Amino acid sequence: MKQNSMPTQQTAPTITYTVDCLEPGRHVYHVTLDLAGLTPGAHRLDMAVWTPGSYEVVDYARHVFDMQAFDGHAEALALRKIAKSTWEFDAPTTSASIRYSVYAFELGTSTSHLDDSHAYWNGANLFFCVDQRPDLPVEIHVRAPAGWYASTGLTPDSDDPWHFHADNFDILLDSPVEVGTHRRYTFMVDQKVHTVAIWGSGNQDDEKLVADTRTIVETQAAMFGGLPYEHYTFIFHLAARGTGGLEHLNSTTCGFDRQAFRPWKRYRRALYLIAHEFFHLWNVKRIHPDMLGPFDYSQEVYTHLLWAMEGFTDYYALLSLRRSGLYTVKDYLEEVAEALKAYERQPGRYVMSLARSSFDTWLGEYRRGPDAPNRRISYYLKGSLVGIALDLEIRRRTQGQRSLDDVLCRLFERYGHHGQGFPESVYQETAEEVAGGSLAEFFGRYIEGVDELRLDEWLADAGLAVDRVTKNEELHQQDPEDEPPNPDEPPTSDPPLAWLGVETRDEESRLLVRVAYDPGPAAGQLYPEDELVALDDVRLLDGKGLEDRLRINYAPGDVVEIALFRRGQLLRRRVTLGDAPPNDYKIRRVKDPTPAQRALYAGWMGEDWPTPKQDG
Numbered sequence: 058m059k060q061n062s063m064p065t066q067q068t069a070p071t072i073t074y075t076v077d078c079l080e081p082g083r084h085v086y087h088v089t090l091d092l093a094g095l096t097p098g099a100h101r102l103d104m105a106v107w108t109p110g111s112y113e114v115v116d117y118a119r120h121v122f123d124m125q126a127f128d129g130h131a132e133a134l135a136l137r138k139i140a141k142s143t144w145e146f147d148a149p150t151t152s153a154s155i156r157y158s159v160y161a162f163e164l165g166t167s168t169s170h171l172d173d174s175h176a177y178w179n180g181a182n183l184f185f186c187v188d189q190r191p192d193l194p195v196e197i198h199v200r201a202p203a204g205w206y207a208s209t210g211l212t213p214d215s216d217d218p219w220h221f222h223a224d225n226f227d228i229l230l231d232s233p234v235e236v237g238t239h240r241r242y243t244f245m246v247d248q249k250v251h252t253v254a255i256w257g258s259g260n261q262d263d264e265k266l267v268a269d270t271r272t273i274v275e276t277q278a279a280m281f282g283g284l285p286y287e288h289y290t291f292i293f294h295l296a297a298r299g300t301g302g303l304e305h306l307n308s309t310t311c312g313f314d315r316q317a318f319r320p321w322k323r324y325r326r327a328l329y330l331i332a333h334e335f336f337h338l339w340n341v342k343r344i345h346p347d348m349l350g351p352f353d354y355s356q357e358v359y360t361h362l363l364w365a366m367e368g369f370t371d372y373y374a375l376l377s378l379r380r381s382g383l384y385t386v387k388d389y390l391e392e393v394a395e396a397l398k399a400y401e402r403q404p405g406r407y408v409m410s411l412a413r414s415s416f417d418t419w420l421g422e423y424r425r426g427p428d429a430p431n432r433r434i435s436y437y438l439k440g441s442l443v444g445i446a447l448d449l450e451i452r453r454r455t456q457g458q459r460s461l462d463d464v465l466c467r468l469f470e471r472y473g474h475h476g477q478g479f480p481e482s483v484y485q486e487t488a489e490e491v492a493g494g495s496l497a498e499f500f501g502r503y504i505e506g507v508d509e510l511r512l513d514e515w516l517a518d519a520g521l522a523v524d525r526v527t528k529n530e531e532l533h534q535q536d537p538e539d540e541p542p543n544p545d546e547p548p549t550s551d552p553p554l555a556w557l558g559v560e561t562r563d564e565e566s567r568l569l570v571r572v573a574y575d576p577g578p579a580a581g582q583l584y585p586e587d588e589l590v591a592l593d594d595v596r597l598l599d600g601k602g603l604e605d606r607l608r609i610n611y612a613p614g615d616v617v618e619i620a621l622f623r624r625g626q627l628l629r630r631r632v633t634l635g636d637a638p639p640n641d642y643k644i645r646r647v648k649d650p651t652p653a654q655r656a657l658y659a660g661w662m663g664e665d666w667p668t669p670k671q672d673g
């Protein structure tokens with residue numbers, strides 16, 4: 058919210074919230090907002106419509122009910138709702154008390170949840186900005202069931218663990234609170250206390266999770282030369298559904314699937330989420346364009362730089378895991394290969410630029426419809442690949458003397474460290490300064506434009522090659538005795554596989570089209586939500602069955618007839634099968650690297666080029 062258009066204020070009111078979680082089973086927070094030092098007259102309360110880090114208008118006011126205003130003698134005051142998220146009340150004296158309830162049964166990182174196992178809130182769900190004065194400090198008291206305790210980035214009062222202080226509205230909204238009987242662990246890095254609060258359990262090993270979290274903190278702190286906070290809190294939610302996280306100045310909330318911690322390939326993704334959210338404490342929370350702080354919480358804010366804020370955070374999440382030793386080079390390159398495969402699968406990369414994808418996040422990133430792969434590109438996905446390219450570009454141009462690290466560190470020192478945003482043009486200028494020359498072509502082609510990002514060109518400078526092959530599992534299952542492939546040799550492709558050009562989903566024994574790739578064999582013939590029932594008159598049962606039959610019985614160029622239900626009507630459509638895109642991406646070291654390739658590889662991967670084994 059901005060500081061303008063308010064009636065003249067002689068004095069600033071003091072703001073005290075009391076959050077009551079004593080009825081957890083009803084999922085309702087009872088909140089009291091006590092105001093003192095008011096100027097008699099009309100006053101205004103605004104609730105945020107979005108929360109930073111989640112670029113989506115969600116209108117938190119929809120969960121607010123039973124709102125009443127009282128004066129210092131418990132006499133009711135006039136209260137009016139004047140917009141979807143805005144209330145106004147009349148205070149005849151200098152104090153007022155606003156009481157309201159908030160329904161909280163949405164488990165997420167930017168939402169709020171209250172049940173008999175815990176209370177969790179993201180401040181945007183519970184608190185109002187008073188009189189459009191986001192600069193005012195706020196006191197918060199919490200009332201919770203006996204035996205519960207709180208973990209949050211807010212600092213508690215030294216003699217009351219239920220009393221917290223926030224310097225301003227931004228801090229209040231930026232400090233989610235976990236209350237309950239969660240498991241709490243602490244460790245020190247750089248003489249700062251780090252708390253890990255874990256709610257729920259699954260196949261995790263708490264001790265290992267905390268130790269690995271600490272390793273992430275140490276590795277990323279080393280890149281920036283320290284930690285810019287007094288204390289930091291990790292809130293981990295282990296629940297039934299998928300993963301997601303939200304970043305804050307000195308805390309994060311990460312939601313994991315209970316089973317996300319074993320085997321290694323799943324745990325690898327869990328570590329990536331922690332590394333991503335933690336890295337944000339620099340990148341986006343402190344290093345950010347002007348528009349991303351202080352925030353206007355009443356409407357969408359626009360930036361062309363989310364590819365740097367989110368994509369580069371993704372890049373450094375993986376790279377810091379490599380540098381920390383938690384990922385091997387193989388783990389790292391497997392993750393990059395997966396990202397590259399996902400990127401090259403999407404025709405939308407030729408339609409939407411990274412700058413546009415960032416600007417239009419409000420329209421698409423959180424509302425990905427069935428056409429998204431054809432018309433959009435994710436600034437996370439392409440942004441992370443551009444991060445690799447730009448890092449390797451700088452390393453090559455400077456003979457490994459500088460890297461993308463220097464760009465982020467300079468932006469932090471010049472702006473983030475002082476709590477300042479920067480004009481958008483500063484990003485390219487700083488990258489050029491570090492690279493020692495123009496990057497106009499790079500930015501023009503890959504950020505403002507939609508040129509194909511051939512990552513191979515940059516990886517080659519580090520002695521790495523990308524192999525894109527088509528693998529037909531059927532052929533390999535028959536030869537379990539096959540020799541394992543030599544990682545330094547290019548793999549061979551199996552014969553081309555037939556491709557229908559759709560992504561499907563199975564829903565209640567029905568096989569539905571999720572995406573019809575355009576361009577693609579089925580473009581114009583099959584639509585999203587078509588229920589596919591038969592392939593050449595033989596019934597289709599599920600996505601796996603469709604895939605198996607295409608792989609075993611058909612070849613590219615064959616014409617198939619698909620029977621389908623569209624809006625309840627039975628139709629038949631003929632499709633000429635195409636060549637399946639490569640389904641197996643691998644990044645391997647080249648056979649005879651030059652000294653320059655070895656050096657770039659070692660600088661980037663933080664590990665020398667492996668020496669060949671002497672004996673066989």
Ligand SMILES: [Zn+2]
Pocket residue numbers: 304333334337367370
């Ligand atoms: Zn992020």
